[in-house]
Amino acid sequence: MKNIILKSLELVNFKGIPYAKFDDLNPKENSFFGKNEAGKTTLFNAFLWLLFGKDLNDRKDYEIKPLDSDNKPTKGLNSEVHAVLLINNEEVTISRIYKEKWSRIKGSEEKAFKGHETELIFNSVPVALKEFNLKISEIVKEDVFKLITNPLAFESLKKEEKRAVLVSVVGELTDQELFDSDEEFKTLESKLSNKTLTEYDAQLKASIKKSKEEKEDTPARIDELKRSKIEEVDFELIESQISNKKALITDIDSQIENSGKSVQKVIDANTKVQQEIQKLNFQKSEIEINLRAKAKQECFVDTSSIGALKSKLNNASTMLVNSNNYLDSLKHNISTYESNIKVLEADKADLVLKYNTENAKVFDVEKYSCTCPNCQTKFVYNDEPEKEFNIEKNQKLSKIIEQGNSIKSKIEEYKSQARKVMLGLAESQKDIEKYTSEINSLKEQIQNESNNLQSPKNEEEVYLSLVNDDAQISKLNIEISTLQSKIREVKPADVSELKQQKQALQSEIDTLTEKKASKSVNDNLDKRIEELSSREKELSQVISSLEKEQFIIERFKKVKSESLENSVNKLFKTVKFKLFEEQVNGGLNPTCIALIDGVPFLAANTASQINAGLDIINTLCKANDVTAPIFIDNRESVTELIPTDSQIINLVVSPEHEVLTLIK
Known part of the structure; x- marks a missing residue:
């Protein structure tokens, strides 16, 4: 195991401490006495800043220099922290110096303040930040160091971070190990093809919810179908009535057909006359088309030469505009x-x-x-x-x-x-x-050409004149007029009363047919009611089966959680951890609550918290194979500490000590 011991610590202009040096610290236990604001916590902050450039709250950007009367950083001072560590009895010296940067103003004897820079020294050799951090991490990782030097550090983590630390220490029972330990769990594993246990659990919950909703809706749907059934009727009587009314409709159709035959003869004769008129109109239309073309030809005026001149005029105008722009x-x-x-x-x-x-x-x-x-x-x-x-x-x-x-x-x-x-x-x-010059010439030519054009004739007037003078069109008009006089007026037969009778009979047949169809409707409704009743029983079985699988999953989670809790709690003497909370529905939510004699960590007194923190530190030290100095603030509140292999740095409030005093 790697043992890290603080042998000496020196502070220069660090926060409220102008200078302090503590040599030959006891490798077992040391106590620093001082009144409030004498600088006890500053010692721990200085030690952390020396190693990692951060304070207790993990801040990088915070004021470490002493403040003047205006509460501003005092200029002209460098802040320094130096320490000697014993790592497995081998001395390592470390220094971090926060230096002011000054540069001479050009042409003047004065110097200007240009900010700060940090100088890092490891074993008396200045090193770059990257190399310094690498050397410190080789001694101990930053996250581990903070957890094993402060009894309250672990409890300040988020619950997810605390769980991760504990699981990394004990390891977690794998799902496969649990699957192999129980027949029901083995059956559960077989159903997880292409999905995780969490996904399958969510799938079951969704299926149960959907099935319950469908089952709850089924009785209401059955009642609605029962209310939709039609009252039973005499189907044989209805069939006889429909046959009689259809026979009456057939008789009416025969009467309507006979009354329309005489009218049809007149219609056929008129159709033949109209066909003859259509042929004559077609001949007349062809003649008019030819006369329209003849009128268009007589009225045509050739303006192509003027169009060509206008095209040249447009080109010349464009070139003139471009030339003027170029000249400008x-x-x-x-x-x-x-x-x-x-x-x-x-x-x-x-x-x-x-x-x-x-x-x-x-x-x-x-x-x-x-x-x-x-x-x-x-x-x-x-x-x-x-x-x-x-x-x-x-x-x-x-x-x-x-x-x-x-x-x-x-x-x-x-x-x-x-x-x-x-x-x-x-x-x-x-x-x-x-x-x-070209534009003026073209305009003159266009004007001359326009003056020479003949005045065009009116095409419509020429066309009408040709039509009026055409003998063939006059002849066709006379023939068409004669044929139109032969068309006879068609007076349809009055069958409205017969049609009304037929419509009334058909309406009565439709009503009787609807009554007849009620038997089929009722049969379909009875069939659907039977299907829904069967489905309701089936859903009860499905829900029961799904809830059984869900119960197995919850038992799986509980076994796994109990295994993890037991493994974790075996590592500690005074503190126990609750890693899961049971929900109202029986499910488990992951958490991480430290308990001291059954009392939550934060609800316990200061002495219990510090000793519980030491218990956690002891376990983490064993897991990471390293010890480091433990800084215990408010040490006066604890009469007795649990045993630990780490060096203890007690920070004790003592009104009698105006200046920070070390007692080994």
């Missing part, structure tokens, strides 16, 4: 070039003035000369300043010349581009004049 674009480009040249010329003039000013500068001999005390003669005691002056002056002049040449080159380039655009400007102007 060229003018804009020339304006841009001229504007750029004007700006560059101004820059060039500024450079000439700058060059003349710089070139006029001379070395100040007086500044670097002295007088001989003996002969009063002036001389330059060192020629280096003049050399430096001339070098600097030549460099500045060369740079000005270089800038001037660059500007000159750009001016020439813009002028060259402007000249090219000017050539295009002249060509574009010629195109505009060309298309304008």
